[in-house]
Amino acid sequence: MLLIKNVKLNGELTNILLTGNKITSIVKDLGDFMDIPSIDGKGNTILPAFVDIHTHLREPGFESKEDITSGLKAAVAGGFSAVCPMPNTNPVTDNKYIVSYIKMRARESGLARVFPIGAISKGLKGDELAEMASMQRAGIVAVSDDGMPVTNSNLMRKAMEYADGLGMITISHSEDKSLAEGHANEGANATRAGIEGISRVAEEAMVAREILLADSLNVAVHIAHVSTTNSVDLIRWAKAKGIKVTCETCPHYIVGTDELILNYDCNAKVNPPLREERDRQAIIAGLLDGTIDAIATDHAPHTKSEKDREFALAPNGISGLESAFGLCYTALVDSGLMSLDRLSELMSKNPSDILNLPCGELIEGGLADFVIVDTDKEYEIDSSKWYSKGKNTPFNGRKVKGQIMTTIVDGNIVFNRETEERI
Ligand SMILES: [Zn+2]
Ligand SMILES: [Zn+2]
Structure with a gap:
C-alpha cells in the first residue's frame, strides 16, 4: 500500500490510498493510515495522468x-x-x-x-x-x-x-x-x-x-x-x-x-x-x-x-x-x-x-495512473x-507555469522531479 498525502483534488486537500495498481480510496482524514509508506504531495494538485x-x-x-x-x-x-x-x-x-x-x-x-x-x-x-x-x-x-x-x-x-x-x-x-x-x-x-x-x-x-x-x-x-x-x-x-x-x-x-x-x-x-x-x-x-x-x-x-x-x-x-x-x-x-x-x-x-x-x-477503484503538478x-x-x-x-x-512534479503509473512512481529518481 502507498499513501499519497496532502494533494489537492478538485480544489480540496485530500489523501489517496493505493493498493497495488489501484486507487483504493480517497480519504480526507488520515486516521488509521498514518503508518503506511507515503509520499507528500505538499499541497500540489493531483490529476489523472x-x-x-x-x-x-x-x-x-x-x-x-x-x-x-x-x-x-x-x-x-x-x-x-x-x-x-x-x-x-x-x-x-x-x-x-x-x-x-x-x-x-x-x-x-x-x-x-x-x-x-x-x-x-x-x-x-x-x-x-x-x-x-x-x-x-x-x-x-x-x-x-x-x-x-x-x-x-x-x-x-x-x-x-x-x-x-x-x-x-x-x-x-x-x-x-x-x-x-x-x-x-x-x-x-x-x-x-x-x-x-x-x-x-x-x-x-x-x-x-x-x-x-x-x-x-x-x-x-x-x-x-x-x-x-x-x-x-x-x-x-x-x-x-x-x-x-x-x-x-x-x-x-x-x-x-x-x-x-x-x-x-x-x-x-x-x-x-x-x-x-x-x-x-x-x-x-x-x-x-x-x-x-x-x-x-x-x-x-x-x-x-x-x-x-x-x-x-x-x-x-x-x-x-x-x-x-x-x-x-x-x-x-x-x-x-x-x-x-x-x-x-x-x-x-x-x-x-x-x-x-x-x-x-x-476514481476509487480505478487505475493508479496520475500526476502531481x-x-x-x-x-x-x-x-x-x-x-x-x-x-x-x-x-x-x-516562460510557462505548471510543472510536473511526480508521475505514477500502475501504482509505481516512475518520475519524481525532486528526488530526481532517475527514470
Ligand atoms: Zn500527421
Ligand atoms: Zn504525427
Whole structure:
C-alpha cells in the first residue's frame, strides 16, 4: 500500500490510498493510515495522468531521433501515463510482428503504457489495406497512415468500414499533398520569409472528405492535428449533424503561429504548419465549446543535425511530450480561458475515451495512473534538459507555469522531479 498525502483534488486537500495498481480510496482524514509508506504531495494538485493518442516514438528504425525507452522517459516526465505511437516506423508498423516488438520494448522499459496504432495501408503506401485484425490481436487500438495521407478515397472508405467492424477508429492525417508542396502556412509570413506556402485547403479538403465518408458509412473517424479555422468549422458542423467525428489539436497550434518561422527556425517547421492568429483563436474557441475533443502532442523528435538545415530541407515536427502541460496550462488555464478540469478532460479522459483505453480517470477503484503538478511553479522551457532525444522545439526560453512534479503509473512512481529518481 502507498499513501499519497496532502494533494489537492478538485480544489480540496485530500489523501489517496493505493493498493497495488489501484486507487483504493480517497480519504480526507488520515486516521488509521498514518503508518503506511507515503509520499507528500505538499499541497500540489493531483490529476489523472495524461494520455497522448498521437506520439512518434521512432522505434524501430529511427533510434537516433528517439527510441521507446527515451520516448517513454519523456512521456512520464511530461505527466503522461499512456502514449499511442504512430506507425511510421521502419519497418512500418503494418503487421503483428512489429506491434508485438513495440509492446515488448515498452514492457521492458516499465514506464508508461503503450497502445500502438497500426497502419491503414501496407507500408503506408496507400495501395492495399494492412492486416488490421491480426495487428489488433497483437495490441493496436486504432489505425492511421499518419505522416502520409490516404490519397485514394475508396481505400479510406474501406479502411473506415473495416476498422469499425473490428471496433477500432480510423485516424486521419488530413492532407491533400497536391496542395501541400510548401514548407510553411501560405500567408503573409511565408511570403515575407520567401518560403513556399501550404494552403489551408490541403487540410480542410481532407477533413471534409473524412466527415462525409464517416456520415455515408455511419462510422466514426478521428481527425488528427486540427490547425485551421475552417477545419474547426467543418467539424463543428459535422457534430451538430450527429456525424461521428472526433478530433484533436496539438499544443503548438494553441500557443504558436507562423510568426515563429520568420527567423527561419526549423524547430518551428511542422506539418500541418503553424497558422495565423485567427486560426489559433479558432482552435481555442473549438477547445472551449467542445468541437475539439482532445489535445495530443504529435511528439515528433528529430536530431539536431536534421533540423540544422535550410528551412526547406529540414524535416517536419516538434518534440512535444515534455512541454505539453506547461504550454497548455499557461495559455488556457492560467490565462483564465478554461478551468483546470476542462484541460484535464482534454488531456486525459477524452483522448482515452476516443480510443477506448482503460485510462484517463482518477476514481476509487480505478487505475493508479496520475500526476502531481505544481500549478504555481514558473519556469523557462529548456529542451536541453529533456529526457527525449528530440530537443526540437520553437518554445525554448518561453516562460510557462505548471510543472510536473511526480508521475505514477500502475501504482509505481516512475518520475519524481525532486528526488530526481532517475527514470
Ligand atoms: Zn500527421
Ligand atoms: Zn504525427
